[in-house]
Amino acid sequence: MLQLFANGIVFGSIIALGAIGLTLVYGILKFANFAHGDTMTLGAYLALLFFNLQLPLPIAVALSVILSVVIAILIDQYLYKLFRSTGPIILLISSVGVALLLRNLVLLFWGPDLTYYSRDIQISYPVLPGLRFNNTDIGTMITAAVLIVLVHLFLKKTKIGKAMRASSDNMDLAEVVGIDTQRVIIWTWTVGTALAVTGGIMLGMENGLRPTMGWELLLPLFAAAILGGIGQPYGAMVGGLVIGIAQEVSTGYISTAYKPAVAFVIMILVLLIRPQGIFGVSKRWI
Amino acid sequence: MAILEVKDLVGGYGEVLILNGVSIQCFDNEIVSIIGPNGAGKSTLMKGVFGMLKIKQGSVVFDGKPITGMRASQLVKLGMSYVPQDNNVFPSLTVEENLQMGAFIRNDDITASLEKVFDLFPFIAKHRKAVSGSLSGGGRQMLALGRALMLDPKLLLLDEPSAGLAPLVRDEIFEKIIHIKQSGMAILMVEQNAKKALSMSDRGYVLVMGKNRFEDTGRALLDNPEVGRLYLGSA
Amino acid sequence: MDLSGIFSYLIFFLVITSVYGLLSLGLNIQWGYTKLFNIGIAGFFAVGAYTSAILTTPAATDRIGGFDMPFIPALLIAVLLSGFIAFLIGIPTLKLKEDYLAIATIGIAETIRLFFNNEAWVGNGVRGVSHIPRPFHQYIHFDYNVFYLLLMLFFVVCVYLAIEKALKSPWGRVLKAIGEDETVTLAMGKNVFRYKMESLVLGSMIMGLAGALYAHFIQFISPEVFVPMTGTFLVWVMLISGGSGSNKGALLGALVIWGLWSLTGLISNVVPVAYAVKVGALRVIVIAIVLEVILIVRPQGILGQKSVLQMPKNGE
Numbered sequence: 132m133l134q135l136f137a138n139g140i141v142f143g144s145i146i147a148l149g150a151i152g153l154t155l156v157y158g159i160l161k162f163a164n165f166a167h168g169d170t171m172t173l174g175a176y177l178a179l180l181f182f183n184l185q186l187p188l189p190i191a192v193a194l195s196v197i198l199s200v201v202i203a204i205l206i207d208q209y210l211y212k213l214f215r216s217t218g219p220i221i222l223l224i225s226s227v228g229v230a231l232l233l234r235n236l237v238l239l240f241w242g243p244d245l246t247y248y249s250r251d252i253q254i255s256y257p258v259l260p261g262l263r264f265n266n267t268d269i270g271t272m273i274t275a276a277v278l279i280v281l282v283h284l285f286l287k288k289t290k291i292g293k294a295m296r297a298s299s300d301n302m303d304l305a306e307v308v309g310i311d312t313q314r315v316i317i318w319t320w321t322v323g324t325a326l327a328v329t330g331g332i333m334l335g336m337e338n339g340l341r342p343t344m345g346w347e348l349l350l351p352l353f354a355a356a357i358l359g360g361i362g363q364p365y366g367a368m369v370g371g372l373v374i375g376i377a378q379e380v381s382t383g384y385i386s387t388a389y390k391p392a393v394a395f396v397i398m399i400l401v402l403l404i405r406p407q408g409i410f411g412v413s414k415r416w417i
Numbered sequence: 418m419a420i421l422e423v424k425d426l427v428g429g430y431g432e433v434l435i436l437n438g439v440s441i442q443c444f445d446n447e448i449v450s451i452i453g454p455n456g457a458g459k460s461t462l463m464k465g466v467f468g469m470l471k472i473k474q475g476s477v478v479f480d481g482k483p484i485t486g487m488r489a490s491q492l493v494k495l496g497m498s499y500v501p502q503d504n505n506v507f508p509s510l511t512v513e514e515n516l517q518m519g520a521f522i523r524n525d526d527i528t529a530s531l532e533k534v535f536d537l538f539p540f541i542a543k544h545r546k547a548v549s550g551s552l553s554g555g556g557r558q559m560l561a562l563g564r565a566l567m568l569d570p571k572l573l574l575l576d577e578p579s580a581g582l583a584p585l586v587r588d589e590i591f592e593k594i595i596h597i598k599q600s601g602m603a604i605l606m607v608e609q610n611a612k613k614a615l616s617m618s619d620r621g622y623v624l625v626m627g628k629n630r631f632e633d634t635g636r637a638l639l640d641n642p643e644v645g646r647l648y649l650g651s652a
Numbered sequence: 653m654d655l656s657g658i659f660s661y662l663i664f665f666l667v668i669t670s671v672y673g674l675l676s677l678g679l680n681i682q683w684g685y686t687k688l689f690n691i692g693i694a695g696f697f698a699v700g701a702y703t704s705a706i707l708t709t710p711a712a713t714d715r716i717g718g719f720d721m722p723f724i725p726a727l728l729i730a731v732l733l734s735g736f737i738a739f740l741i742g743i744p745t746l747k748l749k750e751d752y753l754a755i756a757t758i759g760i761a762e763t764i765r766l767f768f769n770n771e772a773w774v775g776n777g778v779r780g781v782s783h784i785p786r787p788f789h790q791y792i793h794f795d796y797n798v799f800y801l802l803l804m805l806f807f808v809v810c811v812y813l814a815i816e817k818a819l820k821s822p823w824g825r826v827l828k829a830i831g832e833d834e835t836v837t838l839a840m841g842k843n844v845f846r847y848k849m850e851s852l853v854l855g856s857m858i859m860g861l862a863g864a865l866y867a868h869f870i871q872f873i874s875p876e877v878f879v880p881m882t883g884t885f886l887v888w889v890m891l892i893s894g895g896s897g898s899n900k901g902a903l904l905g906a907l908v909i910w911g912l913w914s915l916t917g918l919i920s921n922v923v924p925v926a927y928a929v930k931v932g933a934l935r936v937i938v939i940a941i942v943l944e945v946i947l948i949v950r951p952q953g954i955l956g957q958k959s960v961l962q963m964p965k966n967g968e
Contacts, residue, residue: 163751228943238933300507309493309522395759
């Protein structure tokens with residue numbers, strides 16, 4: 132059980148990283164980005180590309196983050212921007228199209244089979260009685276923790292971070308006050324995509340890469356974001372961990388195949404009992 | 418020279434025209450109030466000045482520059498600050514962060530401006546670390562005013578600053594507004610509380626059905642029996 | 653390819669187009685009129701398909717079966733069960749905003765797929781249900797596929813006429829009002845929840861019907877029958893390109909998009925098997941690009957009206 136709980140923290144960290152980006156985009160741009168999971172997939176595979184070019188891991192990761200951010204910003208500026216005044220539904224539909232595009236591009240270039248960053252077998256070593264971690268697990272948790280702290284500092288201490296929180300509260304007021312909302316939007320995609328890509332890479336390290344890896348995470352990502360309170364980045368962090376732990380612990384009782392169903396049930400419960408989530412403000416939920 | 422000159426402004430939402438040719442002026446160091454019945458176009462006029470409305474005809478000139486239809490973000494850079502009627506603070510940000518956001522376009526050190534706002538509003542100085550959503554209506558209104566001042570604007574646009582506030586708090590807000598004017602600012606104010614607004618204004622305009630109806634000093638409008646009968650009834 | 657080969661292919665093509673046509677009609681009631689964002693189409697399709705399959709096939713080891721029901725009662729039960737599942741789903745989810753409903757319906761479709769995948773005692777897991785009987789086989793002495801096409805067209809026409817009538821009735825007008833402005837409709841005193849539920853259930857029953865008819869044609873059904881999301885995505889693109897809110901548009905969209913999809917499928921026939929999956933990916937990319945282009949250039953679709961996808965901002 133302890134092992135399951137610990138596994139939950141590892142995967143919960145990955146979900147949290149994805150959920151933060153999802154919730155930021157929802158809070159500021161007011162749309163549910165269904166392509167977010169596949170953004171994680173894209174990032175993971177780009178890293179694979181660079182890694183296979185014999186680039187050292189940190190460079191591969193950095194390059195795939197930068198490239199993914201550029202792609203995300205281009206998609207926003209040349210596609211989503213066209214629909215901003217039309218409404219959230221057309222944006223949702225469009226993002227589903229983008230999701231399928233990204234996923235199938237990955238499928239096209241890399242094929243459907245499971246791949247790995249490295250063929251080395253990971254040795255897991257005991258940390259506590261009944262608890263084992265391998266290097267990837269530890270790396271994942273540390274990286275996620277560091278990134279979360281950085282995001283926190285960014286949102287709390289930097290001018291643009293505060294502007295992002297302000298825009299999430301009230302975009303119209305942000306315009307009135309003179310906040311450069313265009314810059315805020317670009318930064319939102321940057322932060323959200325960077326976190327997602329890192330999460331995707333870590334997921335690839337943990338479980339290997341498949342073209343559907345990000346899409347399969349979409350339900351848990353939304354569940355985490357909704358649980359934490361949509362638009363609340365701190366909520367997404369907590370939500371991610373909760374969903375991750377719930378999913379892993381559930382495998383002790385029901386078949387592993389039903390993991391996504393666990394996230395789904397939690398999400399439905401949240402929407403029925405406390406739709407604004409843990410940190411959500413009631414009025415946002417309209 | 419007027420800091421703000423609005424000439425024959427015609428505009429509205431979509432096909433519906435709310436403003437049918439409104440002209441007003443605002444000079445430095447004065448409070449100008451816009452009053453009138455509901456639907457007269459008072460708030461719409463303010464939105465028209467601040468670039469949030471579709472202008473069909475007419476012009477707006479600010480500080481000698483034509484600004485008709487310019488976006489809010491540009492007007493803020495030119496020295497105009499706008500306080501909307503409600504939802505005028507960022508609820509999840511602290512008081513201090515709200516003020517910092519007010520000074521977003523500034524790249525210089527804002528400590529002096531912060532201190533000035535805290536001096537003017539000791540209440541929000543006391544609660545500078547509080548999350549704005551937890552403040553009372555009066556506190557939020559003061560914060561909204563303070564935020565607008567962070568830019569050291571040349572013109573302050575206030576949309577119903579006393580709306581929804583208890584009488585004591587209302588009086589306090591109006592006091593602060595007078596104080597702000599005394600520092601040399603031009604203030605254009607839309608108010609439902611017509612009597613109070615006129616009593617503190619240098620000049621006022623009465624709008625009816627999107628057109629100018631009366632224009633005079635605040636005092637004169639207050640004493641005007643026709644204005645009194647029609648529009649100052651219960652305020 | 654010889655003439656009889658082309659003819660066979662054409663029949664097959666039109667039967668599947670009819671299946672998608674029914675799915676689009678069902679989605680049109682839910683999305684085109686009531687603005688219910690149902691991405692769980694695959695789930696209702698699966699329920700209809702599996703129900704009819706299980707009820708009509710003879711007994712099999714390691715799964716429930718042996719009902720040996722004739723076609724029409726089985727079909728009826730399949731349709732009703734799809735509607736019932738929709739009803740259960742509607743209870744918690746219909747109060748949600750569109751984008752939350754979207755994610756909820758994905759979750760439901762996923763759960764249904766996992767259920768059929770895992771619970772082998774129901775549908776034999778990944779091996780699926782095979783040897784699904786062809787209805788009325790013993791009475792048909794000409795090309796059975798042609799008969800099935802006529803059967804499909806019969807259903808399509810019946811459903812089309814029934815829906816047209818229903819949507820033009822006062823009931824349908826309330827659905828449209830809900831889709832355009834739910835708050836106003838609520839203020840008018842209409843029990844919005846009930847209408848949304850009726851829309852959801854009716855649309856899902858049609859989707860279940862499509863599933864059952866598909867199962868009896870292909871004679872085999874498995875959890876992968878709707879490759880996760882691809883089938884659902886195709887139906888959405890069909891409705892959007894044909895014109896949301898228009899039944900004719902739904903059918904036209906089914907024809908056009910299935911035609912495009914099949915066209916790209918022909919390419920995969922001439923390509924070595926090793927590339928099959930990659931070509932499959934390319935086909936989806938083509939449809940995805942078509943969707944984005946339509947959204948940019950003509951979001952109301954071929955036969956739709958302009959206002960359908962324009963949502964006015966609050967207060968404006």
